[in-house]
Amino acid sequence: DQQVKQNSPSLSVQEGRISILNCDYTNSMFDYFLWYKKYPAEGPTFLISISSIKDKNEDGRFTVFLNKSAKHLSLHIVPSQPGDSAVYFCAASADQGAQKLVFGQGTRLTINP
Amino acid sequence: GAVVSQHPSRVICKSGTSVKIECRSLDFQATTMFWYRQFPKQSLMLMATSNEGSKATYEQGVEKDKFLINHASLTLSTLTVTSAHPEDSSFYICSARDWTRGDQPQHFGDGTRLSIL
Numbered sequence: 001d002q003q004v005k006q007n008s009p010s011l012s013v014q015e016g017r018i019s020i021l022n023c024d025y026t027n028s029m030f031d032y033f034l035w036y037k038k039y040p041a042e043g044p045t046f047l048i049s050i051s052s053i054k055d056k057n058e059d060g061r062f063t064v065f066l067n068k069s070a071k072h073l074s075l076h077i078v079p080s081q082p083g084d085s086a087v088y089f090c091a092a093s094a095d096q097g098a099q100k101l102v103f104g105q106g107t108r109l110t111i112n113p
Numbered sequence: 114g115a116v117v118s119q120h121p122s123r124v125i126c127k128s129g130t131s132v133k134i135e136c137r138s139l140d141f142q143a144t145t146m147f148w149y150r151q152f153p154k155q156s157l158m159l160m161a162t163s164n165e166g167s168k169a170t171y172e173q174g175v176e177k178d179k180f181l182i183n184h185a186s187l188t189l190s191t192l193t194v195t196s197a198h199p200e201d202s203s204f205y206i207c208s209a210r211d212w213t214r215g216d217q218p219q220h221f222g223d224g225t226r227l228s229i230l
Contacts, residue, residue, distance in 0.1 A: 034218055041226070044206075046220065
């Protein structure tokens with residue numbers, strides 16, 4: 001039972017444009033959501049998070065949107081840069097991120113020059 | 114920022130060998146660390162929660178006798194894959210959180226690629 005789903009295994013975006021990565025979840029108990037970025041042979045690096053009491057959180061070029069009624073969140077990267085090319089994982093937690101994280105399958109983002 | 118170090122980064126060994134993987138929090142104390150496993154093109158799956166000074170908590174379907182976890186200090190947790198077989202080949206990643214900073218997320222090590230021949 002995949003509680004967190006990233007339905008797009010890959011995404012290709014032109015440099016300078018907006019990258020939008022999507023994530024859906026099924027567990028209504030999730031109250032904290034995170035996005036991680038992962039390069040090959042490295043562990044995931046934390047990017048941005050959002051609590052269920054918010055619907056938007058912004059940090060520089062990265063913005064995460066949460067739609068609780070649709071159980072959907074998205075990560076917007078603008079403008080996209082070649083260094084953003086990586087695999088992006090969304091993760092969810094039912095305890096404000098303190099303990100168990102449930103991850104999506106990841107989306108491989110490629111930024112084309 | 115918080116740093117989690119994992120060692121070794123890659124292990125290749127024969128079937129039947131036991132392999133130990135270390136996870137260290139370098140600049141903070143971690144009463145709890147987490148061990149994940151990732152199969153190719155799949156998501157990270159939580160295997161167990163490592164608790165300093167007490168027994169680890171294993172997720173459903175994870176054999177505790179197969180994957181031994183020891184969390185002897187506030188900065189070190191080890192995962193030992195006992196009598197490893199080819200089906201145990203995977204990417205193992207640990208994470209830890211600085212509990213003194215409530216706003217901090219889990220930080221991950223760089224993972225260990227385990228290949229059992």
